[in-house]
Amino acid sequence: MTKRREFIKTTALGTAGITIGGLGLDARTYSGIRGANDRINLALIGIRNQGAVHIDEWCALRKSHNVELTTLCDTDERLFGPKSKTVSEKTGRKPKTEWDLLRVLEDPDTDAVAIVTPNHWHALATIWACQAGKHVYIEKPASHNIFEGRKMMEAAGKYKVFVQVGHNNRSSKNVTEAIEFLHGGGIGEVYMARGLCFKARDSYGWAKDSAPPPAFHYERWLGPAKWRPYNEKRSHYSWHWYWDTGNGDTGNQGPHQFDIARWGLNKYEHPVSVFSTGGIYGFRKDESAPGTEVRGTMVYGDVETYGDSKTSQETPNIQTSSFM
Numbered sequence: 001m002t003k004r005r006e007f008i009k010t011t012a013l014g015t016a017g018i019t020i021g022g023l024g025l026d027a028r029t030y031s032g033i034r035g036a037n038d039r040i041n042l043a044l045i046g047i048r049n050q051g052a053v054h055i056d057e058w059c060a061l062r063k064s065h066n067v068e069l070t071t072l073c074d075t076d077e078r079l080f081g082p083k084s085k086t087v088s089e090k091t092g093r094k095p096k097t098e099w100d101l102l103r104v105l106e107d108p109d110t111d112a113v114a115i116v117t118p119n120h121w122h123a124l125a126t127i128w129a130c131q132a133g134k135h136v137y138i139e140k141p142a143s144h145n146i147f148e149g150r151k152m153m154e155a156a157g158k159y160k161v162f163v164q165v166g167h168n169n170r171s172s173k174n175v176t177e178a179i180e181f182l183h184g185g186g187i188g189e190v191y192m193a194r195g196l197c198f199k200a201r202d203s204y205g206w207a208k209d210s211a212p213p214p215a216f217h218y219e220r221w222l223g224p225a226k227w228r229p230y231n232e233k234r235s236h237y238s239w240h241w242y243w244d245t246g247n248g249d250t251g252n253q254g255p256h257q258f259d260i261a262r263w264g265l266n267k268y269e270h271p272v273s274v275f276s277t278g279g280i281y282g283f284r285k286d287e288s289a290p291g292t293e294v295r296g297t298m299v300y301g302d303v304e305t306y307g308d309s310k311t312s313q314e315t316p317n318i319q320t321s322s323f324m
Contacts, residue, residue: 043071043104046116047083049301059090071096073104075221099217105132120225120245123148130155136163140255167259182264193264195257202305203283206312207233237301241313248315271323278319283311
């Protein structure tokens with residue numbers, strides 16, 4: 001019988017294209033595991049949007065891999081009701097809920113955490129989890145900046161826990177087969193890779209500062225970012241487009257393209273130079289005249305977009321980067 005801690009240490013934790021058993025442990029191996037001592041108790045930190053994908057995938061692994069989604073954590077308590085209901089319906093067990101991730105990390109029964117927070121929280125949440133002895137799955141991008149990523153690696157090594165970053169394409173059969181083809185010389189010598197993403201987004205609009213919703217623990221959500229008044233356009237999902245909390249689409253969609261490009265080149269080293277250029281194009285500078293406003297369209301993230309209307313976005317919507 002495999003001990004729980006030994007089991008965790010020999011298991012690759014992944015999600016959102018989730019693969020557990022990345023070190024060769026198949027479903028038959030897992031099917032023989034029984035009992036609470038062998039269960040992986042997982043806490044999910046961040047349950048909106050991509051967090052909902054995590055809920056579905058982790059719940060699906062309950063029987064085959066003995067993973068129990070025991071805790072849901074989010075700074076917005078309005079999400080607890082519907083998300084807890086989803087877990088209960090899928091697993092027959094009601095999860096604990098908590099808005100403060102520090103209390104989640106204090107739970108001795110939690111073995112691992114999946115972190116699906118805004119980017120500015122990735123490093124601190126991961127480091128705290130490592131210090132608490134929890135294994136970590138962290139959504140891409142690994143960190144808000146390079147310095148933070150290095151500190152995350154140091155923490156994983158110091159506290160002897162696994163930290164895995166979510167790059168979904170690593171679990172995609174067609175992508176892995178294509179990479180094997182490239183590395184096997186299928187197209188000859190590979191000297192350059194181009195990662196392309198044509199994903200135009202409409203304006204997310206702008207709004208005046210206001211009071212946060214009562215059930216939203218805004219100061220905890222803001223966390224390590226510089227304090228500023230609450231603004232709905234800089235909050236849920238739209239945080240991607242502001243420098244203090246996000247990295248724009250270069251850090252949102254870019255990691256997928258960058259990862260495949262670097263993987264295909266088969267070069268596991270840093271570039272010696274990086275050049276990047278871009279800006280914000282296609283949005284009006286001024287507010288729409290009364291009666292001509294673009295009607296909002298609900299998009300992924302449960303937020304509205306407004307065509308080419310004025311935006312308070314800070315990060316580029318068009319950008320090109322070269323790594324040499």
